[in-house]
Amino acid sequence: MWGQRREGTVTSPLLDVWTSSLSEMACCGRWMVWTLWASWATQNAALRVSMRESRLEVIRGDSVLLPCSFSTSSHRLSRLNIIWTLARFSNPETPIQVIVYEHRQVVEDPSLMGRVGFTGLPLSADILLNDSRLSDAGVYRCVVTNLPEAAHPGIGELELRVLEPPSLPECKWDGDTDVGGSVRLSCSVAEGVPTPDIRWEKLNPEEVSLPVNMEGDWTGSVQIANVSSQTSGLYRCSASNVLGTQHCYVSLAVYSPPAPPSGLLQGVMLTLVMSLVLLALLVLVLWLRGTGQDGRRKERKVEEEEGYNEIRYTPPLMKRSFV
Structure with a gap:
């Protein structure tokens, strides 16, 4: 019942199942071991x-x-x-x-x-x-x-x-330099990493920092309204980063018209002018008078010279002979 004798071999269905199961387990075991080894090798050989x-x-x-x-x-x-x-x-x-x-x-x-x-x-x-x-x-x-x-x-x-250190900046100015006008100072830098910081200062008569209006990352300007004689002076722009600083300069001169003269000075000037005019008239009169006298003297002299040079002819007395 449990088996049949076939050519000296005894077999049974249960034995075949058990043998097949052992073969499958062995195969799976070898595959699991290989997988674990491959994973370990890969992890340890990873670059x-x-x-x-x-x-x-x-x-x-x-x-x-x-x-x-x-x-x-x-x-x-x-x-x-x-x-x-x-x-x-x-x-x-x-x-x-x-x-x-x-x-x-x-x-x-x-x-x-x-x-x-x-x-x-x-x-x-x-x-x-x-x-x-x-x-x-x-x-x-x-x-x-x-x-x-x-x-x-x-x-x-x-x-x-x-x-990169800052490149040499370029300074410019434009506007009206007459008293009461408005002037704009601008400073531009072309290169620099990190981006340079831009500052404006007035150097004389004393150093004064000026508020800068940044126009992008590379240009800074200063607007000066209602300029006066005190605005005149030397201005400096500085472009700086961690590698250094570069400068450029602007010399600004504000034109001031001359102040009108005072009343006293006007009177003095008027008196001086009138005196000069009178003096000129006096000189002219004296000159004319001297010129007239010289003319009359010259006329008399000419007449006298003509009198001396005149040749007078007196007819000779005719000799009378008496016979």
């Missing part, structure tokens, strides 16, 4: 990326090291792949590839050719950026993979700011 700095600053024209470290349990780096990208502050939506290490070859972006390079391959993904420019500012991303390790790459980010 990890760490950035020693999250934010860096560099002065324009200087060099800066962008750090990117990675760790792995694998001793084989034959398939190491490193990619550095940059999302510029001026255009964050269009990142560029800065430099790539793949199949033991290094490829640089044409815009950074000769200015960027790896410093510690293959044990480090650090890069050195030389002759930094304002266009180098932005968010850098370091992406590292090393197949057949974890399928997801290790990624690290850092922000780079490129600093």
Whole structure:
């Protein structure tokens, strides 16, 4: 009942079920062990990326090291792949590839050719950026993979700011420099990171700070209404940030018309003018009188000279002869 003898072998349905169950359990057990081992191996062999700095600053024209470290349990780096990208502050939506290490070859972006390079391959993904420019500012991303390790790459980010001292500002003025007029002083700066602060001061006769009206980030102006002689002087504009200060100057001269003379001074001036007129008339009369006397003298002299020079003819007495 429980079994049949077939060619010397005894079988039963219960034995077959039990044997089948043991086979399935063994298969499942081997699969579970393999899965756990694979998971443990993957976790322990996963590549990890760490950035020693999250934010860096560099002065324009200087060099800066962008750090990117990675760790792995694998001793084989034959398939190491490193990619550095940059999302510029001026255009964050269009990142560029800065430099790539793949199949033991290094490829640089044409815009950074000769200015960027790896410093510690293959044990480090650090890069050195030389002759930094304002266009180098932005968010850098370091992406590292090393197949057949974890399928997801290790990624690290850092922000780079490129600093620049202020450029020489340009000072201008316009308006009416007559007393009672209005004058506007303006000062503009073209470059500087961080954005320079703009100040206006009057230097003489004593240094005085003036309220500045900012027109955007790069221009500061001062409006001076109802100017007077006290407004005249030397004015200075200063553009400053953490890297230094630059100056430009404006010399302002307010024109004051001469004050009208007082009543007493008017009387004195009138008397002086009348005296000068009378004196001139007296001189003229004397001159005319002297001229007339000289004319009469000259006439008499001429007449006398004509009298002396006159030749008188007296007819000779006729001799009479008496016979």
